[in-house]
Amino acid sequence: MGLEGFRLELTSLGDDTCRPQYRERLQEFLFGLPLDEETRRRAEINPLRVLDDKRPEVREMTSDAPLMLDNLSDTAQAHFDEVRAHLDALGVPYVVNPRMVRGLDYYTKTTFEFVHDGLGAQSGIGGGGRYDGLMEQLGGQPLSGIGFGLGVDRTILALAAEGKTAATPARCEVYGIPMGDAAKAALVPVAHHLRTAGIRVDLAYGGRGLKGAMKAADKSGAVVALVLGDRELEAGEIVVKDLRNGEQETVPLAEVVARVGEAVDRA
Secondary structure, X not given: OOOOOEEEEEEEOOOOOOHHHHHHHHHHHHXXXXXXXXXXXXXXXXXXXXXXXXXXXXXXXXXXXXXXXXXXXXXXXXXXXXXXXXXXXXXXXXXXXXXXXXXOOOOEEEEEEEEEHHHOOOOEEEEEEEOOOHHHHOOOOOOOOEEEEEOHHHHHHHHHHOOOOOOOOOOOOEEEEEOOHHHHHHHHHHHHHHHHOOOOEEEOOXXXXXXXXXXXHHHHOOOEEEEEOHHHHHHOEEEEEEOOOOOEEEEEHHHHHHHHHHHHHHO
8 A cells, every 4th residue: 555654562471371460469569559530440350451451541551561472471471482483584674562462362473553643642543463272262163363454444544644645456366375384484575476476365274275275376366376385395496377367387486476477467
């Protein structure tokens, strides 16, 4: 959409290996403060929300409050480090905000928000996070989940603040299919470089098999599918398949961005 004046803020809210202990420690700290009755009730129900209070007097009282980032378990810390490592590898700038919270207790681990200072106090234009265990709480399978919300009105206002208008919707042009964790780690930067070149890219997630991933590629409307497995990765190659006619070729991994760009231009 061309929006530039935003920043990504990031934190981790831990998980069930450290969140309960942190909650007790935070409540112990908060109950020692001269909080008003409403804020004390909030501390009893969801103490994290007190850290998000915008009133200067409350922010001053909680400036020394224990933070979740300082109380992560080894597993939660390792997960947060991995998320940051991926962002660093892609060159995505972000700011760690240890006081970022969510109003719902089912959020776990990664939490993020996109902020635009051109909107004044209501600066958040979108955000979300991960929620392991929510599906199980609702009676379903024990599956992980991640989601986000985008404030369409705030995004339009942010574009207006930069003197821009909303871009037209665009379909997917390239669909990447990694076969295995090593292939996924190699394909994510490829997708990033293609996007930087102005090519719209999506990836197959969830470890689905080749047949299911190819069906998803066809449904995406992409022109080209990129298939990368351990054998191709070892040879430094990648399979480029033209989804319009079914023809495919194996090209050097280092040349894939240029080759795919040519194929998309011909579409």
